Every structure is written in C-alpha cells, then in structure tokens.
Amino acid sequence: MSAVRTEAAVGAIVVAVAIGFMVYVSQFTSLSSDRDGYVLNASFRSIEGVSVGTDVRLAGVKIGTVTDVALNSQSFRADAKFNVIDGVELPDDSAVVISSEGLLGGNFVEILPGGSPLNFAAGDEIEDTQGAVSLISLLLKFVSGGDNEG
Template structure:
C-alpha cells in the first residue's frame, strides 16, 4: 500500500535493485485527484512487529505538486523493530558508560 495520513492512496507497482547505488528503486501509483507536494518525503514503514511493510508519504508544505513520472529523492528505509527490541533487551543503549 501507499498511504497518506494513514489512508491508502495508491499501490507499489514495482521494485528493482539499482546496480549503481545498491538501493531499491520503487515505482508507485497514486489515485487520480491526490496531489503530493513536491517537497514530500517517502518512508517505508511497518504495520507492527509482525505486520507487512507499506509506503508512507509525509507531505511537505510546497504549493507545487509532483507530476506523473517525477522522481522523489527524499526517502527513508524502514527501521527494523525486531533489531531495536533485541538491542533494548540486550541493554545496548548506544551510550558510553
């Protein structure tokens, strides 16, 4: 799913590995009539501990909007909740004693 303010507004239509950057290039489709400000960020999020991933659009405040075929460069990968829990359980807060 592609979500904006928690509401499904589209779907992920493709994911490929970019051989130059070793990052995932993702193509998404957004419902017609949904305008995304051109300073928005895209974040891969998780439903919960065992839930699936989805793409969350964090809208910016620009008066200009993305057009069909535009590339969004402000992206963030998902944080592994299981890795964070394991660090917490192991007592690894990252702070020096």
C-alpha cells in the same frame, strides 16, 4: 428432459456467479491498480517488507499501490515505483517512508506531505526517503545496551 434443463440452469447460474466474482475482484483489488493515476519513483536504503502490490498511504488512507521494486546496481539501493490515484496531488517536498502496521503487521509505503505550493508530476522522483527499520536490529540494540558510553 426436465433433468437436462435443470442441469443447464444450474450451470448457467454457476457461470454467472463466477463472472460476477471476477468483476468484483477486478474492481476492488490491485488487479485494476493502474486504472487512473500517475507514477512516482523513490529510492530506498532498505525496502524490506515491501513488494509489488503493497499499499501506498497518506494519513492512513490508501492512495496507491507499489507497481515495481528493483535493485539499482549502480547505487545499491532499492528503487520503487508506485501509482498514485488521480485527484491526489502531492507537494514536491513530500517524504516517503516505509512504515509498519504494528509489531506483527506488514509494511506499507507512507507519504508524509510537505508544504510546497508545487506538486509532483508523473514520473518524478521523491528524494526524501526513509527505508524500513529492522525490528530485530532495534531489539538487539536494546538488549545489548544500545548506548556505548564509557
């Protein structure tokens, strides 16, 4: 009988640890990204390296997450939706840029705040956007002489 109790106790501990892990994951990852915040939209020429779950940062601090990326068949641009946490109010002349974490790092969405006294409301679209810059294209321009003087 003692072996059965030991196995039951070990099983209960495993289940408790699994539940604790799931709670931890849901609190500290993007699984709970829509908890409190508002959605903003932006349209980019190129959104290379950005997908659902990509960080949205302001001054290097994560303030949100990309929630949707889709091709706009009328404008042939990439439309993105992202969630911004409550308490972060962005001026309505802010810009949004696809930035890189470095030479080998991934891309993220960076908000460059403006100076307007008015702020974006939920569902607004950020008009001032800059898409991803292809590192390969820049290297090819550099290698081929970039400037065509002559």
